Amino acid sequence: MYTDSPAQSIHSAIGGFQTDFGGVKRYRASVVQPVRSTLNVLDALAQARSQQLSVTIQGAGHSFRGQSLSSGGMQMRNYSKSADVTFLEDGLIEVSSRSSWRFVERSLNQAGRQSPVLTDYLDLSVGGTLSVGGMGLASITQGFQVDHVVKLKLIQPDGRVLWCSREENSELFRFALAGMGQVGFIDRVIMGTEPFRLLTHSLKRVHRNVGEMMTLIAELAAPGSGVEHFNGYIGGNEIASEYGYFSNSDTLDRSPLAPNLQKAMVMRSETDATFKIQDRRDSWMAEFPDHFQIWTDYIFTYENAVKFMAYLEPLMEQDPLNEALKAIYVLILRRPENAVPFAFLPAPPGDFLVSIGLYTMVNCWNPTLLAKTLPILKEALATCQAMEGRPYLYGFNEMDEAMKIKFYGSDYHRLQVLRQDHGLMGLNPESF
Ligand SMILES: Cc1cc2nc3c(=O)[nH]c(=O)nc-3n(C[C@H](O)[C@H](O)[C@H](O)COP(=O)(O)OP(=O)(O)OC[C@H]3O[C@@H](n4cnc5c(N)ncnc54)[C@H](O)[C@@H]3O)c2cc1C
Numbered sequence: 001m002y003t004d005s006p007a008q009s010i011h012s013a014i015g016g017f018q019t020d021f022g023g024v025k026r027y028r029a030s031v032v033q034p035v036r037s038t039l040n041v042l043d044a045l046a047q048a049r050s051q052q053l054s055v056t057i058q059g060a061g062h063s064f065r066g067q068s069l070s071s072g073g074m075q076m077r078n079y080s081k082s083a084d085v086t087f088l089e090d091g092l093i094e095v096s097s098r099s100s101w102r103f104v105e106r107s108l109n110q111a112g113r114q115s116p117v118l119t120d121y122l123d124l125s126v127g128g129t130l131s132v133g134g135m136g137l138a139s140i141t142q143g144f145q146v147d148h149v150v151k152l153k154l155i156q157p158d159g160r161v162l163w164c165s166r167e168e169n170s171e172l173f174r175f176a177l178a179g180m181g182q183v184g185f186i187d188r189v190i191m192g193t194e195p196f197r198l199l200t201h202s203l204k205r206v207h208r209n210v211g212e213m214m215t216l217i218a219e220l221a222a223p224g225s226g227v228e229h230f231n232g233y234i235g236g237n238e239i240a241s242e243y244g245y246f247s248n249s250d251t252l253d254r255s256p257l258a259p260n261l262q263k264a265m266v267m268r269s270e271t272d273a274t275f276k277i278q279d280r281r282d283s284w285m286a287e288f289p290d291h292f293q294i295w296t297d298y299i300f301t302y303e304n305a306v307k308f309m310a311y312l313e314p315l316m317e318q319d320p321l322n323e324a325l326k327a328i329y330v331l332i333l334r335r336p337e338n339a340v341p342f343a344f345l346p347a348p349p350g351d352f353l354v355s356i357g358l359y360t361m362v363n364c365w366n367p368t369l370l371a372k373t374l375p376i377l378k379e380a381l382a383t384c385q386a387m388e389g390r391p392y393l394y395g396f397n398e399m400d401e402a403m404k405i406k407f408y409g410s411d412y413h414r415l416q417v418l419r420q421d422h423g424l425m426g427l428n429p430e431s432f
């Protein structure tokens with residue numbers, strides 16, 4: 001089974017430096033401190049205070065721009081290949097942030113429940129995906145993972161423990177989720193689940209061009225389309241959309257889908273789809289050994305996503321993206337009507353949005369290609385800003401202060417005040 005990026009295994013061995021899944025950034029922490037319980041976390045924070053060290057929280061370390069790395073401070077490693085799940089009433093669960101989603105989902109399925117939305121890669125920590133948002137194939141109806149969090153336990157660097165929800169410490173709740181660990185350590189969360197459905201039925205349409213895919217996206221996202229999962233991609237000499245619904249019947253019946261969406265080839269009906277999606281992703285990734293992963297996703301309204309695709313199309317044919325960009329991955333996002341306006345989630349509540357993910361990969365031994373690719377991604381980020389989109393913060397986005405202020409406005413200023421007031425300046429300094 002694939003766990004670490006090849007770049008990670010190459011670089012983690014060099015001179016005590018650590019790297020993340022992306023492999024581009026390398027920092028050396030003074031202390032690497034694994035934590036396995038709330039008590040461990042409190043002890044580690046006390047140690048950091050006594051040694052005057054900054055603290056960076058790392059989950060599974062699958063960030064791309066060094067967000068989970070520490071330069072000279074303490075790196076607190078909060079990931080376990082297991083799940084600590086307690087079943088509560090009304091389909092709610094309480095889960096520790098260090099749990100791995102793979103094991104959380106297994107425990108839920110065994111108990112007849114499932115997560116409303118999962119990332120399409122499961123060897124990630126609960127705290128890590130909730131610190132970025134957590135989107136996936138089911139985001140077309142279920143929004144982000146953070147939309148299903150009811151309450152969370154936050155630990156601040158001075159050892160204060162606070163429960164946060166819409167009602168209690170509501171401002172910290174809004175800044176903690178999808179907040180890159182800027183206002184505290186997420187220790188435990190209470191989240192909603194839904195009844196388990198055994199099968200995922202999928203249809204596929206291959207498109208002649210990107211425009212055709214974008215037209216279909218509007219139809220898939222229309223209310224009443226019947227579509228419960230979607231992903232689109234441009235790569236491997238194909239432009240395609242995969243979509244469908246979940247059920248307990250093993251017969252693929254097209255009638256739940258709107259008539260215009262029933263015309264598509266049958267792709268598969270499978271059990272355990274969430275785990276198989278990761279297996280397929282792993283085999284694809286294995287085709288690019290020794291590569292830096294420079295991924296990033298930008299999120300737009302539908303109209304601006306169409307414009308951003310038009311901007312990307314010619315770039316995809318040109319040097320350096322014709323070599324470095326291995327795929328574009330597209331998701332549709334519809335958040336609940338009453339969604340919390342999380343400060344840094346790139347998807348304000350409202351109409352449906354489209355996420356456009358650039359999977360750029362550069363061979364570690366090709367520094368020239370890396371040097372040519374990074375400026376293009378910087379330009380893409382500036383174009384995202386000009387087109388009123390927002391970047392998804394797990395990715396490789398190099399933002400200066402002016403850019404952050406332009407993207408996040410008053411929320412960015414408020415974060416500085418919160419960090420000052422709550423003694424948070426030394427927490428996750430590299431993350432955002
Ligand atoms: C192969 C792959 C596929 C992916 N697919 C998807 C996808 O389908 N959908 C999607 O939404 N994302 C996807 N991602 C992105 C992924 O969700 C993020 O990178 C996520 O942050 C990874 O979780 P992690 O446990 O590795 O977090 P880390 O990389 O360890 O941490 C990420 C950030 O969160 C902070 N943090 C971590 N834990 C805590 C905590 N307990 N409290 C406070 N702050 C914390 C860290 O300091 C850091 O800033 C994918 C990433 C990879 C590598």
